[in-house]
Amino acid sequence: MSIQTSTCRLTLPAFKKMKQGKQPIVALTAYDYSFAYLLDQSGVDIILVGDSLGMVIQGHQTTIPVSMEDMLYHTSIVSKGVERALLIMDMPFMSYPGIERALDNATDALQQAGAHMVKLEGGLDQIPIVKALSSHEIPVCAHIGLKPQSIYKAGSYRVQGRSAQAAEKMIEEAAALEKAGADLLLLECVPKILAAEITANTEIPVIGIGAGNACDGQILVLHDLLGITPGKVPKFAKNFMQESPDIQTAIRTYVDDVRSRKFPAEEHSFS
Ligand code: KIV
Numbered sequence: 417m418s419i420q421t422s423t424c425r426l427t428l429p430a431f432k433k434m435k436q437g438k439q440p441i442v443a444l445t446a447y448d449y450s451f452a453y454l455l456d457q458s459g460v461d462i463i464l465v466g467d468s469l470g471m472v473i474q475g476h477q478t479t480i481p482v483s484m485e486d487m488l489y490h491t492s493i494v495s496k497g498v499e500r501a502l503l504i505m506d507m508p509f510m511s512y513p514g515i516e517r518a519l520d521n522a523t524d525a526l527q528q529a530g531a532h533m534v535k536l537e538g539g540l541d542q543i544p545i546v547k548a549l550s551s552h553e554i555p556v557c558a559h560i561g562l563k564p565q566s567i568y569k570a571g572s573y574r575v576q577g578r579s580a581q582a583a584e585k586m587i588e589e590a591a592a593l594e595k596a597g598a599d600l601l602l603l604e605c606v607p608k609i610l611a612a613e614i615t616a617n618t619e620i621p622v623i624g625i626g627a628g629n630a631c632d633g634q635i636l637v638l639h640d641l642l643g644i645t646p647g648k649v650p651k652f653a654k655n656f657m658q659e660s661p662d663i664q665t666a667i668r669t670y671v672d673d674v675r676s677r678k679f680p681a682e683e684h685s686f687s
Contacts, residue, residue: 428599441621442461442633442671443623446638449494450497452493453497461502463503465490465503466637480509486508491531504600534549535557537563539558540588557599558601560601573650575686600622600623602623603624608628608630611628621633629680642655642656651684656669
């Protein structure tokens with residue numbers, strides 16, 4: 417099994433080069449020091465402290481109850497284990513309702529917790545926030561497609577961008593977010609053809625989850641990869657423990673499978 421690691425910190429220009437060189441970017445979530453260290457040592461390029469921690473760590477039904485305090489705490493303990501990967505912190509629900517709060521909270525993410533980038537959910541409505549963060553040199557990952565923080569308005573977690581109109585809107589959102597200064601784009605639960613089109617038409621790297629294997633990179637929730645997520649697991653997830661003797665091998669297999677575009681396979685994608 418080939419693992420390419422280096423102790424040099426991965427930077428945003430490095431990710432752009434990976435996109436240009438068609439070298440898939442490997443991302444995973446982590447919520448504590450030990451897993452962060454293991455992921456970093458296994459060659460994972462991006463570690464996200466996702467607000468999915470509300471569900472997989474705290475046992476909530478949604479990500480809505482997660483607070484800034486929770487995110488700062490988990491990001492700070494994850495950051496102790498990360499030497500090489502880019503560390504992203506999710507901005508939790510209502511932590512970016514306006515420019516001032518977004519700037520204050522993102523500053524805490526970088527200064528107090530040790531994140532290198534923040535991720536926020538939203539499309540055109542978030543353009544002023546993305547512009548403000550970016551103009552203050554705060555790297556931003558914009559999360560579009562299925563947005564778990566919108567669950568109460570959306571009603572259910574389902575594939576986004578299936579109609580021609582919704583697909584057009586998502587293409588427009590991706591272009592506008594890139595223009596506003598987003599440095600990465602995360603696409604969740606999007607038909608693979610649409611994800612491929614967005615990936616081909618943006619210069620910033622596109623990381624997919626349930627978005628097919630044409631994206632520039634892939635991310636999974638760690639607990640889905642380990643097969644320990646309680647309850648229903650999404651179609652796009654794969655339990656890598658089923659074919660691995662231990663956790664280390666499962667993570668390294670995920671890294672190799674994303675690098676070789678073996679994962680996600682057809683059965684993990686939407687049409
Ligand atoms: O919170 C999270 O884990 C996410 C996933 C899409 C990776 O945002």
